[in-house]
Amino acid sequence: MSDVQDRRRFLAFLAASPLFAGEAQAAVRRLVAREAPRRDTLDFAVQLVDASRQPTPIRRAADALDVFDFEPVAERRIPIAHWGYLAGGTDDDATIAANRDGFARWALRPRRLVDTSRVDASVTLLGQRWPTPIVINPVGYQRAFHPLGELAVARAARAKEHLQVLSTVSTTSIEDAIAARGAPLWYQLYHDAGDWARTKQIVRRVEAAGASAIVFTVDLLAGSNRETLVRSARRDPRNCLTCHEGGPPVPGMTGNVADRRGQSRIPMLNGYPPVPREPEVGLATWEWVKRLQDTTTLPVLLKGIVTKEDAELAVAQGIRGLFCSNHGGRAENSRRASVASLPEVLEGAQGKIPVILDGGVRRGTDVFTALALGATAVGIGRPYIWGLGAFGQEGVEMVLAILRKETELVMAQCGAPSIARITRAHVVAR
Ligand SMILES: Cc1cc2nc3c(=O)[nH]c(=O)nc-3n(C[C@H](O)[C@H](O)[C@H](O)COP(=O)(O)O)c2cc1C
Structure with a gap:
């Protein structure tokens, strides 16, 4: 009897709680009214509390308040x-x-009484001007997230x-992506670790595509x-072999090299005429990078x-820009924030080449912090893929629009009407 009384009292407490509104409150009130002393009543009530604390998922891209939505x-x-x-x-995802x-280790130092009625967030990268300092970073296999993948992102x-x-x-091939983008894009290269001849073919194709x-x-x-990838794949009821010849992912490998069928669906690794192999020896080094620089006309x-x-070695070798990034x-699993690496990378780059910061x-506010520390621009990975997976092209557009709006707002609030006016004095370690 005392259990039943306790339960009733608890439900009455919940019913009166300001945590509940509308439907949830009505449901708790119904439970109290019935005074149902069933075993699962308490569990149900606890679930209601949990549910009431979760924000309702957005139904349309336009309803998003921030990229986390x-x-x-x-x-x-x-x-x-x-x-x-x-x-x-990697490992326990600590990085x-x-x-x-x-980013949480930095605080802003806004300057007041600056006319920021007009904010210009544009930046120049390798001679080209962009309306915002936000770069869409390379993310692999985008049709794994949405049927239109990179095409939707390019649009x-x-x-x-x-x-x-x-x-x-x-x-999506570089040719199709550039057609959808309607302008040149940058190409992120993973070389063929075993065959220089194949890497050269990829480079030629990328140059020809524009x-x-x-x-x-x-x-x-x-x-x-x-590890998180492997654990998630194990929970997927589908059979990985239906699409990936090599089976599910395994620890210690970035991809599954035995996955020939998966690889055959990667346009940039296929469709080349056979040429004599030029075997590589060992992993890529600075000497290899030099070879790449000498091979291509592109920066x-x-x-x-x-x-x-x-960063110093890169400058000395004529590299045209850096992504300060831990992927x-x-x-x-360095456990070091990329933004924590930024100051030393900038020191090594000595202002001679652009440094793009990505990661988190x-x-x-994060964009502003990175620029105040000295980055030329920032890159984003997961946020635009959340937009893609949720609502396709519209979702990606909304993620970009939100980040731009937030960046311009922080610039205005901090008294920096242009990127050039953002200074190191605008941030302070917390
Ligand atoms: C699913 C996924 C796939 C990625 N694929 C690549 C890739 O193919 N090449 C690459 O250079 N970086 C790749 N990255 C790294 C991103 O370019 C970027 O460095 C990183 O996502 C930035 O961190 P953020 O996701 O916290 O914004 C990938 C990132 C994710 C999340």
């Missing part, structure tokens, strides 16, 4: 194995958390005038341990630089 919608729509590929990092935490990039960097492991730069990613050369940037020493916490950028 797209994440739960995308999670519901993307198959769990693919979600694990998107959301996961993903570090990337966000890195959104066109609509919102953003620089897009296409991944080597994109599910890319305006090559971004060589240097942080995955040793592989990476994607070469490096993505994945996190130290002053490597969104998907390479080594989710708010206009």
Whole structure:
């Protein structure tokens, strides 16, 4: 009897709680009215409390208040194995958390009484002007998130005038992506680790298609341990073998090299005429990068630089720009925020080449912080894929629009009407 009384009292307490509104409150009131002493009543009430604390997922892209609003919608729509590929990092995903935490370590120092009635967030990268400093970073396999994949992203990039960097492991060819973008994009290169002849074919194709730069990613050369991806794939009721010949992903590998069928669906790795092999020896080094620079007419940037020493070497070798990046916490589990690496990378770059910061950028405040620390621009990965997975092109456009609006607002609030007016004095360590 005392159990029943306790339950009744608890339900009455819940029914009166301001936590509940509308439907949830009515449901609790019904429970109280029935005084149902069933075993599961309490569980149900607790579930109601939990449910009432979750924000309702948005139904339309236009309802989003910030980029995080797209994440739960995308999670519901993307198959769990693919979600694990998107959301996961390496080992225990600590570097993903570090990337966000890195921004939380900085505070703003807004300057007052500056006329910011007009804000211009445009930047120039390798001689080209962009309305915002927000770059659409390379993300592989985008048809795993939405049937139109990179095409939808290219159309959104066109609509919102953003620089897009296409991944080597994109599910859309560079020719189709440039046609959809209606302008050149940058090409992110993963070289053929075994065959220089094949890498050269990829480079020639990219040049012929009209890319305006090559971004060589240097942080995955040793592989990476994607545990969240593997765990998610194990929870996926579908059979990975239906699409991926090599089966589910395995720890310690970035992709599944045995997945020939999967690879055959990557346009940039297929369709080349046979040529004699030129076997590579060992992993890529600075000498290899030099070979790449000598081979292409396009400017070469490096993505994945996190130290002053490597930034210095890059400048000395004529590299045209850097992405200060830890691959969104998907390479080594350094547990160091990319924004924490930024000051030393900038020191190494000595202002001679642009430095783009990516990893954990989710708010206009983050964009502003990175620029105040000295970055030329920022890159985003997961946020625009949340938009893509949730609402296709419209979702990507809305993510870009929100980040632009937030960035311009923070610039206005801090007394910086242009990117050039954002200074190191606008931020302070917390
Ligand atoms: C699912 C996924 C796939 C990615 N694929 C690539 C890729 O093919 N090439 C590359 O250089 N970076 C790739 N990245 C890294 C992004 O370019 C970027 O560095 C990172 O996502 C930035 O961190 P953020 O996701 O916190 O914004 C990928 C990131 C994610 C999340």
